Amino acid sequence: MAKEVFNRHENKYLMNRDSYEKLQEKLLYYMDIDEYNKTNEMYTICNLYYDTKDDHLIRTSLSKPKYKEKLRIRAYGVPKEDEEVYLEIKKKVYGLVNKRRTTIKLEEAYDFATTGIKPERKEYMNKQVMNELEYMFKVYDLEPKLYLAYDRKAFFSKINRDLRITFDTNIRTRRYDLALESGDYGESLLEENQWLMEVKAEKSIPIWLSRLLSENKIYKISFSKYGAEYKKMLLSNQPQKGETKICLKQYSILPQLRPLYL
Template sequence: MAIEVFNRHEGKFLLNKNKYEKIQYMLLEYMEIDEHNKNDEFYTISNIYYDTKDNHLIRTSLLGPRYKEKLRLRAYGVPSENEKVYMEIKKKVSGLVNKRRTTLKLQEAYEFASTGIKPEYKKYMNKQVLNEIEYFLKIYDLEPKLYLAYDRKALFGKENRDLRITFDKNIRTRRYDLKLENGDYGEALLGSDDILMEVKAEKNIPLWLSKMLSRENIFKRSFSKYGSEYKRLLEKERKEKGELNLCLNQYLMQYQTQAQLVHQYQ
């Protein structure tokens, strides 16, 4: 049975193709390839991200709060309408990532997201996560906002299975035709030579990995696939330089003012 609850720290690194080929070869001394990569070097993951009409979730996330959350629908490859997918809530609290997901059939997931009504329970579902998603859908008026797919290679630690490193390339997105079954096409988010590496660990990363990254001049950086796409969207909509920061700062002021008013009347 697939793991449906994750608690871990994540670090992100942007690599070029040459750096990727070197580091992934070095990692194989300590790690092994994920079963999804046994037949193909990369496998495809496709997602639908949900947000409010005014993009509250991603706009709040870009402000860098201690707590942020998102809801997405995830599939491996391009699913059929009756195929099983994952609906998941991803939260980040002071750097610790918590991901909770349940298996659903694709049409069950679409109906759940659009109506907020839980599907009739079946053995492949996670009851607790269904309840959490139901509550999430009650407090936010969500709609599908973004399709995002990428090709992934994943490695697991030979001795520590909690250590996972993934490489994502060919990240592509679209804000139309928001159906997983309609194909994994979209506009490229990064350059063709760019690969996103993510290091995921329940606790601290091992010393050997820290030394390897330092030796190869690979340094951690902040990067969000959904956030990067949204900032690109804003940039396209703004004609004058600097309006992106102005927009986010105005949203921050509005968000803080609302929070102050709530606190005032408590």
């Protein structure tokens, strides 16, 4: 049975292909390749994010509060409506990420999100997570807002399986045709050959990894895929001369690099 509850710290790093290739080669001394990557160089993750009509969840997230949350449907590859996917709540509280998810069929997830009424209980569903999702659907009037997919390569520590590193590339998004079964396509979010690395650990990262990042001049950034797409959308929708303008200084698309002091 796949893991359904995660509590961890997540650090993110942006790099080019050359840095990615050099780093992943060195990681193999300490880490194993994810099962999904043993048959394919990359595997694809497709997400459908839900938010309120006025984008309350992502706007709150971008204001960097102590507590924030997101809700999404996640599939590995392009699913059919009768296939199982994950319905997930992702929260961040004082820097600690808590992700809770349940297995659910795609058509059940759509109905649940639309009506707020839980589907008939199935053995593959997580009862507690379903109750939490029901509560969230009552609190917020949610609707599908963003399709977001990417190709991933992942590694697990040989010593501590709670340490996981993922590399995501070819991040694509769309705000139309919002159905996972409609296919995997969209506009590129980042420049070509850019890679987003995420280090996911329940505790602090090991010394060998800190040293490896420092030696390769790879620095931690603040970055959210959904947040970056939202900021990009706002900038592309800037009003023409004579129309009302909004302040977008706080929504700079490019992440600010800052050293990770070791």
